[in-house]
Amino acid sequence: MKKIRLEKIDMKPQSSDTNSQVETLLIDMIRKLNTSQRLLKTLSLSSHIINLSKRAINRANPNKDKSECDLLFVKFHYGSELADKLKLYLQNMQND
Numbered sequence: 001m002k003k004i005r006l007e008k009i010d011m012k013p014q015s016s017d018t019n020s021q022v023e024t025l026l027i028d029m030i031r032k033l034n035t036s037q038r039l040l041k042t043l044s045l046s047s048h049i050i051n052l053s054k055r056a057i058n059r060a061n062p063n064k065d066k067s068e069c070d071l072l073f074v075k076f077h078y079g080s081e082l083a084d085k086l087k088l089y090l091q092n093m094q095n096d
Contacts, residue, residue, distance in 0.1 A: 053077070 015023060033041065057069050057076070064072070067090070075083035 018026075030038070030041075053076070054069065054073055057072050058064075061069055061072065071083050071087055074086055
């Protein structure tokens, strides 16, 4: 089986507010992670962002209950159509 050697690919800067040397260091650190470490970091970051979004929605809508805020989360991130379908589905589940 042949081994394939991948050359390091130079990346253009991704952040206008991050020093290019710091960004290069961060990218190098990410490249050194194995697959499971990258996945864990990705899942952790996704979870953190979801929690921050939900917290912002809850703070902006103090008079709404948890289920209403959850529907707003779906609306903001996945669109009104899906949020409306989810609301209808949840109402039908309660009626059964």
